[in-house]
Amino acid sequence: MEHEAVREAVVMSKSDQREQAYLCAYYVSSEALSVAELRAHLATLLPEYMIPAYFVHLNQMPLSPSGKIDRKALPKPDYSFEMEQQTPPSNEYEVALLDIWRDVIGRQHIGVNGNFFEIGGNSILLIQVHGRLSERFPDLLSIVDLFAYPTIRQLARHIENLLSKEQNTFQLSPIRFSKEVFTNGAYTPGDTVEFRLTELQVNYIMWASKQSGVDTESVLLALFLYLFSEYANTDQVSVACMSAPDIAVPIAIDLSSISNLHELFNSVGKQKTNSGFRVNRSEWQHMRLERLGNELYAAFTTSKNSSTELNRIFNLVVRLKQSGKSISLQWDYDSGKMQLHTIHSWIRSYSDLISLSMAQYLRESEEKN
Missing domain, CATH: 3.30.559.30 (Nonribosomal peptide synthetase, condensation domain)
Structure with a gap:
């Protein structure tokens, strides 16, 4: 991972309960690092689709009798989130986004302030989200918008602003x-x-x-x-x-x-x-x-x-x-x-x-x- 605080790391491809693949990174450091910090660091080195969806902190890597990393002994990612990350939706746009995120990511415990890529999302799933949003809001959002506004609250505000701007734009029926x-x-x-x-x-x-x-x-x-x-x-x-x-x-x-x-x-x-x-x-x-x-x-x-x-x-x-x-x-x-x-x-x-x-x-x- 080339991070000064990370002594050792391994990335594995895993599948969730719906058989959708995702990347999970296991790293060893003296103390746990924030997911935001790790993602920001990797974003300078890797394309978005190669950045892991989950990061698991370990005190040491499990080893096999031969001294190699025992990949089968690596724990499953912890899907729990802090309470502030589980702030409930406050308007119809946040409700709509929350429903889509839950369905696409396959998790129920999602808050409006959680970063899509830090709660199990990845580039492939983001494309699915964009497809669902295009059905709800035709021609309104681009993939770039979803990268730029990675939380439900941020994206909901962006959608509201775009819709407000459209209402103040010249419109004519054919x-x-x-x-x-x-x-x-x-x-x-x-x-x-x-x-x-x-x-x-x-x-x-x-x-x-x-x-x-x-x-x-x-x-x-x-x-x-x-x-x-x-x-x-x-x-x-x-x-x-x-x-x-x-x-x-x-x-x-x-x-x-x-x-x-x-x-x-x-x-x-x-x-x-x-x-x-x-x-x-x-x-x-x-x-x-x-x-x-x-x-x-x-x-x-x-x-x-x-x-x-x-x-x-x-x-x-x-x-x-x-x-x-x-x-x-x-x-x-x-x-x-x-x-x-x-x-x-x-x-x-x-x-x-x-x-x-x-x-x-x-x-x-x-x-x-």
Whole structure:
């Protein structure tokens, strides 16, 4: 062991009651050394998987008649722990970790302050723990995290911090369509289609925004969300709204709880101004917007961000351009995922929806009055 206090040492491979192998070190010294000290010393000399799970202090090695170490006479490791090491769990994360550790290590007497590698754990068992934690907390922890936080209490605090950080991270649910909407090509930026509203449609949008007490962007975005709820055949749809440079706000609707267009427009308008959560562009690289299967991530914006930059995150970016009584929508899309005829179909449907909503909103206003 090359430790100045250790006069003699031997390491043996043993099996626990579940036939899982582990390493146990027996050492002779004038007094017992702490497991933490021995592990720290060996960590400078050996890879983690070669560091013993247990250390047994002996006054002298048992010898055979021939004068060699009698390995069969070496005692079993003492699995008892001090009371402070058996501190009970104090929250749900510690309880979950304790259950996993007990099951993987095969011991019941484990405290939240005990080091995983000092109570029977090893690198192989750590991989099993990581697998179990990945089922409970998908994509949250790495193997490195488990080495860095070797006690239940430390790891539980780390998990709690990570989950808290995720809750303060921009999150957006994808819009799920039928698979035939999409192609399987690689990301291809730069394809754009522009749709200009008619004078009648512009007048309606401006009137509806005034009647609802929201801006024109909220009305157009609300109809955009409604359109994709129809295409995706779902009541719940969300997109990213960027009304200011470098700022994104998640906007979501649930049509099952909305009874008319006035409520729809107001719901979107309130979320834009009162969502309470915004994310800077510098954080976009950390957003987990996976481009998988039939899932689509969309953004609606009035800012002058680079369409290529946005499309590296969102499959579809609709940019609102308004000047006086002229309104147009520029649809920037990933042509590696969507075909041009699909975009044209969506734009035609969006134009039809604007016209249809005109009559519907007029009826709602008359009934309200």
